Amino acid sequence: MLTSAQPTSTTALLTEAAARRGLATAVLDGPATVGHLAGRPVHWYGGPLAAARIAAPLGLALLEPDDDWLARLPHEFTRRRIELTTLADAWTLRHPAFVKPPADKSIPPAVYPDGSRLPRTGDRIGPDTPVLVSEPVTFAAEYRLFVLDGEVRTGSRYARFGRLDPAPLTADATAFARRLLDALGDTLPGAVALDVGPIADPYDPVEHWAVVEANLPWFAHCYAADPERVLDVVLRAAGPAADLAEADRCFVRRPPAG
Template sequence: MLLVPAQETSTGVLLAGAAAARGLETAVLAGADTVERLAGRPVHWYGGPLAGARIAGRLGLALLEPEDDWLVRLPEEFTGRRIELTTLADAWTLTRPAFVKPPSDKSLPPAVYADGSRLPRHGERIGPDTPVLVSEPVTFGAEYRLFVLDGEVVTGSRYARFGRLDPGPLTAGATDFARRLLAAVATSLPSAVALDVGPLLDPYDPAERWAVVEANMPWFAHCYAADPARVLDVVLRAAGPVAALRPADRRFVGAGGAPTVGADG
């Protein structure tokens, strides 16, 4: 069973079609009644983290997420920039331009801020202790999303050029860089993950240099021009029953979907 939110998205529609093609039913999360009806059934989630956190315990879901400090721990040869994990309160003290974003959710608009005074100070989902990633600003000439299962790229596509939405085919350059990265750091990621990469633009260095943009939760990632059937494979692993959770993935289960029973159910 694939469960999707009531608010329809293009990726949700594509995944529902891919699920139907392999005989899986899709249900819409219309309220508490939906959760009660599906309790005890094997359910997989595609949707936002807030709703996911609300339903994970009742539906026995294990929602895999990259660790908040994953980018920070990467060698600079893969990031192409300095990155630190800190709090929003510390980011408020910045006196230089910086790119600031939450590690995984969308509680704070990801952007280059001229200084810390431009960052939000109040909001329903943010506060002084909100974790944020702060990095020096860089420019990606293009950005690609690759869906990864068991350390292998299974599908992907371009989703932006020069910061503007522009879906297109996956290139050999993006795939080759992702494979080199995964060969070096695969065990630091969940077995199912969405990986964003792209070539950096440097006016002082014409050589093409690839870097990681970020790692994402597949169950909350647009598929753009990727193959929906292969994306579904990754989503099913990344947001499925606790009973099917692999031991190596236990440390990647987010707080909202923390397992309460063993892998044997």
């Protein structure tokens, strides 16, 4: 298993879990690392920028949800208006909106007062950069569930009212995720990190659960989830293209244009 040179607590946990299984581990220090590993079966845990450089020479298949997956969900699973558009279109917004890229962090995910506050063009973004524009809501809690072949393998709470607060996974979070996966599981890769939570609405006493987003397992923190089971999902989500399941071929991350 190859990991990014930027260490995180999840990197350490997954590296330890891989070593316990007898998997060799390595850190991406530079081109020499890629050359040394070329021709060997490799799995990846790290960011999408580095992944874009190493995927082809290492024969990696990196799974990711469709950019418009969240926007296509029925309202019963989102509880808010969401659309996939471009950064250029988002610049014209004249009202507050939550804006984020579908997968990476090239634009800081946040509620922006209007489109004028969004970043302009730069090294990693341009007018055609895809973004999800959502009606702002407040999640009372947010949970990350690691899913393999439609089954929740592990997960944890990671935030309360937008503040980091890891805690064990709850039955309610698992039940909502299972309902979503039973209805729409075939619209997701076989390995995915799914974020869900109850929306806080002072005018509605009923607790409504909704999808926050779907994430890349190979670039997702595990928080209080079981690292061994997180590793199961990561290995499937970012591994040798030769081992790719037929159903996952349509979810392989494409190389960046140019």
